[in-house]
Amino acid sequence: MARALMFQGTGSSVGKSVLVAGLCRALTRRGLRVRPFKPQNMSNNAAVTADGGEIGRAQALQARACGVPLSVHMNPVLLKPQGMTGSQLVVRGQMRGQVRASDFQSFKRGLMPEVLGSFHILAEQADIVLVEGAGSASEVNLRADDIANMGFAQAADIDVVLIGDIDRGGVIASLVGTKVVVAPDDARRIRGFIVNRMRGDPTLFAAGMDAIARMTGWQPMGLVPFLDRVRALPAEDAADLATGGRPRRGGVRIAVPCLPMIANFDDLDPLAAEDGVSLTMVPRGQVLPDCDLVILPGAKATIADLAMLRAEGWDIDIHAHVRRGGHVLGICGGYQMLGRSIADPEGIEGPPATVAGLGLLDVTTVLEGNKRLEDVTGVLLPEGVPLHGYEMHIGRTEGPDAARPLVDLGGRPDGAVSPSGRIWGTYVHGLLADGRARAALLARLGAGSHARDHDATVDAALDALADHLEAHLDIDALLAMACPVPRG
Incomplete structure (x- = not known):
């Protein structure tokens, strides 16, 4: 018993x-x-x-x-x-x-x-x-x-x-x-x-x-x-997220705006553990700092968080960052924000609405259908580096930039890349936990990585x-x- x-x-x-x-x-x-x-x-x-x-x-x-x-x-x-x-x-x-x-x-x-x-x-x-x-x-x-x-x-x-x-x-x-x-x-x-x-x-x-x-x-x-x-160890509550960051000399600088409905934010933990990375969680009321990469993580209420991002003026900061040659990564809800529009015709997240996205990727999103819950494996493109992660989202995202997927999941393309190659979007959570994929993405920013799987650190x-x-x-x-x- x-x-x-x-x-x-x-x-x-x-x-x-x-x-x-x-x-x-x-x-x-x-x-x-x-x-x-x-x-x-x-x-x-x-x-x-x-x-x-x-x-x-x-x-x-x-x-x-x-x-x-x-x-x-x-x-x-x-x-x-x-x-x-x-x-x-x-x-x-x-x-x-x-x-x-x-x-x-x-x-x-x-x-x-x-x-x-x-x-x-x-x-x-x-x-x-x-x-x-x-x-x-x-x-x-x-x-x-x-x-x-x-x-x-x-x-x-x-x-x-x-x-x-x-x-x-x-x-x-x-x-x-x-x-x-x-x-x-x-x-x-x-x-x-x-x-x-x-x-x-x-x-x-x-x-x-x-x-x-x-x-x-x-x-x-x-x-x-x-x-x-x-x-x-991964934090469960957004209240446990530490704002600010550990200043490090050299390496790549990453900024993450802390939005109210941030979700699956343990995607960021592997980057915080990298010796060559300075990860800054930016609280509301502060401008996004000068950095190499802005990450928009998952969101439980994408349209509401996008409205708050604009209310904070972070949309202006992100566009200025891109004009300076900076990179942006959107994961799940953050990926949806990067597109031209987000439509919620069935009122899944709130009142039915269609809103303009940030327009950094030529894709559109419709929130509909059943939630996709699935472990996935594939490769990061174009490097062909193996990765594993999971999907947890509602909605489909389509458009010209999706013809340049960020990852291939066993013959199923996922995500989108801008013509400049500096804006990336994906529905795959856990992408950065795989040391090989994380090292390849950091290499695009000119940074090195120990390429150790984050799983070993957690264990x-x-x-x-x-x-x-x-x-x-x-x-x-x-x-x-x-x-x-x-x-x-």
Whole structure:
């Protein structure tokens, strides 16, 4: 019989996803069959699964840590924000339409059977399921019909370890306060706590750990020092993106405008890791700096982000950059922005509309049809360098510049290149993670590259994280705390 343990947080971005990923790797190395699970997620950074759907990027990383294929059951409910009040709803990997935040609170009641079903499917494959909560365990205003935190823990009959982030300050109050505000039945589910991201001398917080344990009655599972190596792991939330960049002498300079609905932004991680690259994430309110390459990454709401790009004046900066001889790469939604127009006749992203694009590629896009979710392999043109990645988009893009594709996917052309050869567009995410393709693109800019696959960097970081957690968490106690999962 499988066992399960849930990890919830005192708030968002306290490190739940990374800690679960590290535990996935640590327990897998101990010989256990481990599966990650997150009942409900909200992220525009997603991954394509082996069973033809999509899940949050954090669960993809956790599955990688376990050495198992991605499955839609690892994240059965995914909300992909498309604005301040609404999101695209993905259930078991497939889009079910759009929901407003206010409507979702009543709608989610009907999703619990599918969430529990996915949980039990994973439990049949595992010795242990590591469950990650969402947001804060203390959001009592959202407790009714909850499927993400305590509501799921109660429905699945599993216990909880609560994570607090000392780097944010107030960790004692946030952990102890959680016990105060949650219902007594929910508080009884919490068995232990972890304090994450300690900087400096850990002995200075020993009294703090004792105080939390005394005031809550929960078992201290460990104080985890900050680990710089986790920066190599893909971030799930756009809020985690660091703006600015590390100045480097020489090398290629790349600028990325940070748009509100940026998606699949882990496409940029391999470039940030290159010694010969200075990657600058440009926040709103700043001009795009002088650079060699501007990258427009994916967007969950392409038309809305294009409007914001214009409102920031970045369209003017990009055209000036091109006139100076600079290069531009558009990926997925960014590719669509580079064309002459984007049409959304069915209102997939918002009210039906047709808008002018940046006009840097002679192509047009129509948002229609089913979402393409597919792992792909091919070659970068004209170099013929092998690549692998994935597609995750709605819409078709056609036009004269598409006759000069950027990549060939086994006989299927993808993307477009301008007559000047300096404007590139593609629907392939993950293109830059392949060291060979990344080196070839950087060579076009006159830069060298170590040409190492980014996958190796991520795996090394997961191993370092697992070692770190073995040293600072009581993993044996965590295993003992895990609850048996009855057959569903």
